[in-house]
Amino acid sequence: MATDQFQSPDYYLLDELLTEEHKLVREATRDWVKKEVSPIIEEYAQKATFPRHIVKGLAEVGAFGPYIPQEYGGAGLDQISYGLMMQEIERGDSGVRSTCSVQSSLVMYPIFAYGSEEQRKKYLPKLASGEMLGSFGLTEPDFGSNPSGMVTNFKDMGDHYLLNGAKLWISNSPYCDVAVVWAKNEEGRIHGLIVERGMEGFSTPETHNKWSLRASATGELVFDNVKVPKDNLLPNKSGLGAPLGCLDSARYGIAWGAIGAAMDCYDTALRYSKERIQFGKPIASFQLQQKKLAEMITEITKAQLLTWRLGVLKNEGRATTAQISMAKRNNVAMALDVAREARQMLGGMGITGEYPIMRHMMNLESVVTYEGTHDIHLLITGMDITGISAFK
Amino acid sequence: MKILVCISHVPDTTAKINFKDNNTAFDTDGVSFVINPYDEFGLTKALFLKEKHGGTVTVCHVGPASAEPTIRKALAIGADDAIRVDAEPTDGFFVASQLAAIVKENQYDVVICGQESIDYNGGQVPGMLAALLDLPFVNACVGLEVEGTNATLEREIDGGKEKLTASLPLVLGGKKGLVEESDLRIPNMRGIMMARSKKLEVKPATDAAKHTAVAQFEKPQPKAPVKMIAADNVEELVNLLHTEAKVI
Ligand SMILES: Cc1cc2nc3c(=O)[nH]c(=O)nc-3n(C[C@H](O)[C@H](O)[C@H](O)COP(=O)(O)OP(=O)(O)OC[C@H]3O[C@@H](n4cnc5c(N)ncnc54)[C@H](O)[C@@H]3O)c2cc1C
Numbered sequence: 001m002a003t004d005q006f007q008s009p010d011y012y013l014l015d016e017l018l019t020e021e022h023k024l025v026r027e028a029t030r031d032w033v034k035k036e037v038s039p040i041i042e043e044y045a046q047k048a049t050f051p052r053h054i055v056k057g058l059a060e061v062g063a064f065g066p067y068i069p070q071e072y073g074g075a076g077l078d079q080i081s082y083g084l085m086m087q088e089i090e091r092g093d094s095g096v097r098s099t100c101s102v103q104s105s106l107v108m109y110p111i112f113a114y115g116s117e118e119q120r121k122k123y124l125p126k127l128a129s130g131e132m133l134g135s136f137g138l139t140e141p142d143f144g145s146n147p148s149g150m151v152t153n154f155k156d157m158g159d160h161y162l163l164n165g166a167k168l169w170i171s172n173s174p175y176c177d178v179a180v181v182w183a184k185n186e187e188g189r190i191h192g193l194i195v196e197r198g199m200e201g202f203s204t205p206e207t208h209n210k211w212s213l214r215a216s217a218t219g220e221l222v223f224d225n226v227k228v229p230k231d232n233l234l235p236n237k238s239g240l241g242a243p244l245g246c247l248d249s250a251r252y253g254i255a256w257g258a259i260g261a262a263m264d265c266y267d268t269a270l271r272y273s274k275e276r277i278q279f280g281k282p283i284a285s286f287q288l289q290q291k292k293l294a295e296m297i298t299e300i301t302k303a304q305l306l307t308w309r310l311g312v313l314k315n316e317g318r319a320t321t322a323q324i325s326m327a328k329r330n331n332v333a334m335a336l337d338v339a340r341e342a343r344q345m346l347g348g349m350g351i352t353g354e355y356p357i358m359r360h361m362m363n364l365e366s367v368v369t370y371e372g373t374h375d376i377h378l379l380i381t382g383m384d385i386t387g388i389s390a391f392k
Numbered sequence: 393m394k395i396l397v398c399i400s401h402v403p404d405t406t407a408k409i410n411f412k413d414n415n416t417a418f419d420t421d422g423v424s425f426v427i428n429p430y431d432e433f434g435l436t437k438a439l440f441l442k443e444k445h446g447g448t449v450t451v452c453h454v455g456p457a458s459a460e461p462t463i464r465k466a467l468a469i470g471a472d473d474a475i476r477v478d479a480e481p482t483d484g485f486f487v488a489s490q491l492a493a494i495v496k497e498n499q500y501d502v503v504i505c506g507q508e509s510i511d512y513n514g515g516q517v518p519g520m521l522a523a524l525l526d527l528p529f530v531n532a533c534v535g536l537e538v539e540g541t542n543a544t545l546e547r548e549i550d551g552g553k554e555k556l557t558a559s560l561p562l563v564l565g566g567k568k569g570l571v572e573e574s575d576l577r578i579p580n581m582r583g584i585m586m587a588r589s590k591k592l593e594v595k596p597a598t599d600a601a602k603h604t605a606v607a608q609f610e611k612p613q614p615k616a617p618v619k620m621i622a623a624d625n626v627e628e629l630v631n632l633l634h635t636e637a638k639v640i
Contacts, residue, residue, distance in 0.1 A: 029469075
C-alpha cells in the first residue's frame with residue numbers, strides 16, 4: 001500500500017471544541033497508526049492474520065484502558081480522549097480498534113468497575129501493559145441479540161465454581177490470556193467470571209473464513225467443567241446490567257471509531273477523484289461524484305458533532321445507554337454508506353488492496369452487527385421514546 | 393548532566409504558506425504547528441543522553457503562549473520541565489540573547505539547538521548563543537557522545553564528516569544523524585497525562601536589541617503549467633526548450 005497521506009476533515013471547525021491535550025492525544029495516536037498500522041495492515045487483512053506484534057505497541061502508546069486510573073496502569077484520560085484514540089485507530093483498521101475496545105471497555109472496564117481491589121491489582125496493570133490480552137464472552141451460538149437467554153452456567157462446588165457452556169464470535173479469543181465470561185448461577189442470575197488460559201477444560205478454537213475484521217482474531221470460548229476459583233467472580237455487580245454496562249463503554253468507543261473509518265474513505269476518495277482523469281477532466285469535476293463527496297462530508301460532520309456532545313455527556317456521567325446506542329447505530333451506518341459510495345468512486349481500483357476502502361467496508365459489516373445490531377439499536381431508541389419494548 | 397533543548401514552533405511542512413499585513417507577516421490562520429524537526433532530533437538525543445548518564449532535560453522556547461501546545465508535546469515526549477520566554481521571536485540576536493540569559497541563570501552542561509528552524513531558516517540563533525556565552529559551538533552536528541566533561545562530536549562537511557572534541561559546557565546546532573528518524577518518539581498517553589503536571593515556567597523577556605525587522609515577504613513565482621509533448625516529437629521538444637524555456 002502507498003504511504004499513508006491521511007488528513008482529517010474538520011468542516012465545522014470542531015477542533016475548537018477540543019482541548020490542546022485532546023488534540024495531542026489525537027495527533028500522537030494518528031502518528032502511531034501511520035507508523036505501525038498503515039504499513040502492515042493490508043497484508044495482515046489479506047492473509048486473515050492477527051498482527052499480534054502490535055499489541056505491545058498499542059500498550060505503549062496507551063490504547064489499553066486510556067481512561068482507567070494511573071494507579072492501575074491506565075492513563076487516567078477523559079472520555080473524549082478515549083473516543084479520539086478509537087477514531088484514529090479505526091481510521092487505520094476496525095479490527096485493530098476492536099482489539100482495543102475489547103481490552104479497554106470489555107475486559108479492563110468490568111474488572112475496574114465490578115471487580116474487587118485484588119482483582120484490579122492483579123489484572124489491570126498487566127492488561128494495560130499488553131502482557132495479558134483479554135476477551136469478553138457474552139454471545140452464544142443460540143443467544144446473540146438476546147443474551148439474557150444464555151445457557152452458559154456455573155455451579156457452586158464449595159471451594160470453587162464449575163463452569164460449563166460455550167461462547168461464539170468472541171474477538172481476541174484465540175490469543176487471549178484471560179476472558180471475562182458472563183454466565184448464570186444456579187438461580188439463573190448473570191455474573192461475570194475471570195477465566196484464565198490454562199484452566200483445565202477451557203479452550204478457544206478460532207473461527208475461520210471471515211470476510212470481515214480479517215486482521216482481528218475471532219473465535220469461541222468453550223468451557224467443559226472448568227474449575228474457576230471463587231476469587232475470580234466479579235463481586236460488585238450482577239444481572240444483565242453488568243455486561244450491558246461494558247457494552248455502553250465499548251459502543252461509545254465504536255461511535256467514534258466509525259467516524260475514523262468514514263474519514264479514511266472520504267479522504268481517499270477525495271484525493272483520488274482530484275487525480276483520476278476521465279473524459280479529459282478529474283472525476284471530481286463531475287456533479288455525480290461531487291454529490292457523493294458532499295453527502296459524505298455532511299454526514300461525517302453530523303456524526304462528529306453527535307459524538308463530541310456524547311463525549312461531553314459521558315465526561316459528566318450523564319450519557320444514557322439510549323444516547324450511546326443512537327450514536328453507535330447512526331455512525332456505523334453512516335460509515336458503511338460512506339465506504340460503499342467511496343468505493344464506487346474509485347472504480348476498479350476501489351476493490352483492490354491498494355486503497356483501504358474495501359477493507360473498511362467489509363470490516364464495517366461486523367461493526368454494524370456486533371455490540372448490538374443496527375436493528376436492535378433502533379429498538380432501543382424506539383423503547384426509549386415510546387416506553388414500549390418491541391424486543392419480544 | 394543538565395541539558396537544555398531550545399525548541400522553536402514552526403508550521404507543519406504540509407501547511408499552505410500565506411502572508412498578511414501587506415506581506416510583512418506570516419498568516420497563521422488555519423496553519424498547524426509542530427516542533428521544528430531539527431529540534432526534535434535534538435530533543436530525542438537529549439533524552440538518550442539522560443537515559444544513559446542521568447540528569448535532566450529542560451526545553452526552552454522564546455515565543456508567545458500560542459506555542460504552549462508544542463512545549464507540552466515536548467514534555468509529553470519526556471522532557472522534565474520547560475521555560476517559555478514570553479516575547480515575539482522575530483530577530484535572531486534578540487532570541488539568542490533571551491536564551492543566553494536562561495543558560496547563564498541555570499548553568500546547563502549541554503545546550504542543544506536545531507541547526508536552523510524550518511520556518512524562516514535564519515540559522516543564526518545557535519551560533520550567536522554560543523558567542524554570547526563564550527562557549528564551544530558545533531553546527532550541523534550529526535553525532536554527540538559525552539564522557540565526563542568531554543564530548544566528541546561529528547559534524548557534516550561537504551562530502552564527508554568532521555570529528556571534533558570539546559569540553560562541556562557547549563552549544564550545538566543539531567540535525568538528523570544526531571538520532572535517526574526511526575528514533576523519534578511519539579508521546580504516549582501516560583506521557584501526555586504526566587505533562588499536565590510538569591513545570592512550564594513563563595519568564596518575561598530581558599532587554600535585548602532587535603537588529604533586524606522584516607520589510608516584506610515574497611512568494612516564489614507559481615510554476616508554469618506543464619506542456620505535454622508526444623514522445624516521438626523530439627524536434628518540437630528541442631524547439632520549445634530553446635525558444636520558450638530558453639534553457640538550451
Ligand atoms: C467479528 C465479530 C466479533 C464479535 N465479537 C464479540 C465479542 O468479542 N464478544 C461477544 O460477546 N460477542 C461478539 N460478537 C457477537 C455479536 O455481538 C453478535 O453477532 C450480535 O450481537 C448479533 O447476534 P447474532 O449474530 O446471534 O444475530 P441474531 O441475534 O441472530 O440476529 C440476526 C438478525 O435478526 C435481527 N433481530 C434479532 N432480534 C430481533 C428483534 N427482536 N427484532 C428485530 N430484529 C431482530 C438482528 O438485528 C439481526 O439482523 C462478535 C460478532 C462478530 C461478527
